[in-house]
Amino acid sequence: MDTDDHDARADDEPVTRGAPVSPRPASTSGVRGGVSDDEPNGLFVGPPEAPDRHELLGEGIAGGEGITWKARYQGELTSPLPLAIKLLSPPRDAGPGWPSAREQQRWRDHAVLLRHLKLDHVVRLDEVFLGAPPHPPGSVREGTGASPQTMAYLVMEWVEGPTLHALLAGDPARADTIRRRLAYVAQAGEALASLASVTRSGGNPSLHRDVKPTNCIVHPKRGLVLIDVSTMRLIDDGYDLAGWHTPAYTSPEVLAAPHLPRAVAADVYALGALAYFCLTGQDPPAPDAPGAPAHIEAEVAAVARACGVGDPGRLTSHILAALDGDPSRRPTDLRNWSRGLLEAGGGEPATGHSPSSARPPRRLLYVIVAASLAVAGGGAFAPGLLERVSGGGDQSRTAPPSVTRSAGATSKDPTPSHATGDAVKPVGTIDAPADGAKVKYCSYFSGTASLPPGATLILAKQNMVNGDPQKYVELVFNYEKTSTLTSWRGAQYFGGENEGGVGQVYRIELVAVSLERARHFHDVEMSIEEIQELVRSGTSLADVQVRRVASGKPNECPGPPPD
Known part of the structure; x- marks a missing residue:
């Protein structure tokens, strides 16, 4: 098994709206700046009616869209519950009214949609609120939210495990790990397919829009889990004020117009880029970099040959199809593409994570639904x-x-x-x-x-x-x-x-x-x-x-x- 003792939860790699930026390496331990992820840092956040609802732990992880902490909720519970809380940064062009009522409603809609989908491979979004900046307990009066500015927070489940970046960066796949790594990509493909499915989403298909190694946690039971859903949008959503993206994992049509609505093909490109990373341990070159397609083809083929893949050309062509510069030529069925990826790499992994291990048996699910x-x-x-x-x-x-x-x-x-x-x-x-x-x-x-x-x-x-x-x-x-x-x-x-x-x-x-x-x-x-x-x-x-x-x-x- 690929192992790592790091429990990372957030976006270590900045996102941008323009030129590529240099990613900040993920931490390799559970301690950042001398403060453990599980150690209280003395700060609290919460909505105006309960400004001290969540206690923040550790120093948090800064990314292009904000900073994420591990946190815990106490309330009237006997023991506190672990959570992840993200303080969102306003886009550069945001006016004084950010976040607008429409943006706040979008986040709430996504929370409801993710609860409806119940996806093993996507993080759960529990709550969205506006509140005071992180503060010592008792320093903000309840019911007023008195503060020089109002901050936007997303409350998500805390997902245990290392990020793909912490787990695989700098380490190409080997014969004994390639199938497991491709299985991580297939699980991401399953998640993206479910988000984009009209049927699964009850007529509300959506895109993740920021698939990359630092936004993927490898959970010991659920397998790969896509985190950081703050960039998530419905497919038919309109103009994007922020235009967040990560160049190496962004399709050329989005690089050319990051503020315009995006299609499923953009998430397909990001999935192909993730496959490249899982095989090579390196970020792919940005699609507009000179010689990018030839470089990607050579690197993937080299790793496939080194791993003893029966038909390296088949695996290489399969990944290149998702990275095609023309969005109309990229695969449209992510589930079939993911299944083909596993087959091209040598079949299902012999070991790894089974999503079903995190689910109750079907008979128990019937009982739960019946009672509800x-x-x-x-x-x-x-x-x-x-x-x-x-x-x-x-x-x-x-x-x-x-x-x-x-x-x-x-x-x-x-x-x-x-x-x-x-x-x-x-x-x-x-x-x-x-x-x-x-x-x-x-x-x-x-x-x-x-x-x-x-x-x-x-x-x-x-x-x-x-x-x-x-x-x-x-x-x-x-x-x-x-x-x-x-x-x-x-x-x-x-x-x-x-x-x-x-x-x-x-x-x-x-x-x-x-x-x-x-x-x-x-x-x-x-x-x-x-x-x-x-x-x-x-x-x-x-x-x-x-x-x-x-x-x-x-x-x-x-x-x-x-x-």
């Missing part, structure tokens, strides 16, 4: 409400039933039929709702099926309008009682009223998969790639397209329909 909905809705519970689109877990390698889809087995078939010979081919129908039907927040589906031994049924949902290629899966009711699935029933969920689904068209597919794979899906929080493999492993039996309409109430499916 029971409190909010008087006991109504939609089973399987969680979309299984993040996390890890070991994928079952059991082969699916060796059968093919029967001709004519579609939603229009009145009854399933058996194939000739000793083997039974799975066949099935979707009888309700009909093709073209309108659906609300959730809709029941039903039909008939005939399955071979060891097979069961799932319902796969795909949005046909927003361009998201991913399919989202629900098990049919009583999926383990395969003998009862001759007349099956299930449910699919289409998002709340404010999640961007109204008016969208969805394809719902009935798929026969192995019972063992379905059990694995139920018990383990699968990654999005594993879910797609689950669907691909099965046999498509029938499909319908439905249109989401307004629901009128929050939950249309309180549970399995009565027998």
Whole structure:
């Protein structure tokens, strides 16, 4: 394992709006300037109603956007909780009214969005507030926030572990570390894909906009975690007053116009630059540096050969595709690109961090959601409400039933039929709702099926309008009682009223998969790639397209329909 005893949390490398700047090396210990990260420095911060709410620890880490401290919250708790608090610096061109009400609302929106996404590989943003500068306890009167200036603070979770910069800087990958390093890049790609997903974000796709080694923490259980979400913005956000960026990890179109709105292609470029760093231990040359593409190609190929990669050219070409100077030619599917990166580098890492190790089992998640909905809705519970689109877990390698889809087995078939010979081919129908039907927040589906031994049924949902290629899966009711699935029933969920689904068209597919794979899906929080493999492993039996309409109430499916 690559190890380091440094616990860094913040942006050690300045960001800029113009010419490149020299990065400040990350500290190599938990002590900065003689003050430990865990030692109180005598200063407190908080909102006007509680100016001493958070006690600051250590000297903090200064970056281009502000300074970040480890902190602790006491309140009425028995023991204080660790947090990370960032004091934001105003942009150079900011007027006396910074931060504006719109900027403050943007940060609050991002906090809600990140809580909605629940991403293992992105830091959680807990609170945004304006308050007095860091001060000794008791020096600011509660309720007034009296101060010559009001400061903007972000309160985030404290993520343990070294930064990628502290862990890897100056150390090229070796044969025994290359797969683990590429896995870190793939985890960053998974995070960026989730942020940019229209479906995952409830219609609010966003960009991180500052992916670089000092903004990546390697957590012992979660793996790579993107931190410093202060630069995060919605994709369709407007003019950027600050234009923050880090030249070596910034695409040429952003370097040319840092204040303009950015596209997903900009985060793709930063991910390619991160891959270069993880392989070489060095920052890539800025895209406008003379000979940058040739230099990147030569360095990546050299490391790949030294690590014994079977096809160094394939790995090199894969990374160069993300670093293409033309944003229209960069990869558009970050999950597929990340999967291809692992394959080009020699496959999945033999050791490393599994996101699923930080998650409770799926059955416990069901209990949590059920309890939450029971409190909010008087006991109504939609089973399987969680979309299984993040996390890890070991994928079952059991082969699916060796059968093919029967001709004519579609939603229009009145009854399933058996194939000739000793083997039974799975066949099935979707009888309700009909093709073209309108659906609300959730809709029941039903039909008939005939399955071979060891097979069961799932319902796969795909949005046909927003361009998201991913399919989202629900098990049919009583999926383990395969003998009862001759007349099956299930449910699919289409998002709340404010999640961007109204008016969208969805394809719902009935798929026969192995019972063992379905059990694995139920018990383990699968990654999005594993879910797609689950669907691909099965046999498509029938499909319908439905249109989401307004629901009128929050939950249309309180549970399995009565027998």
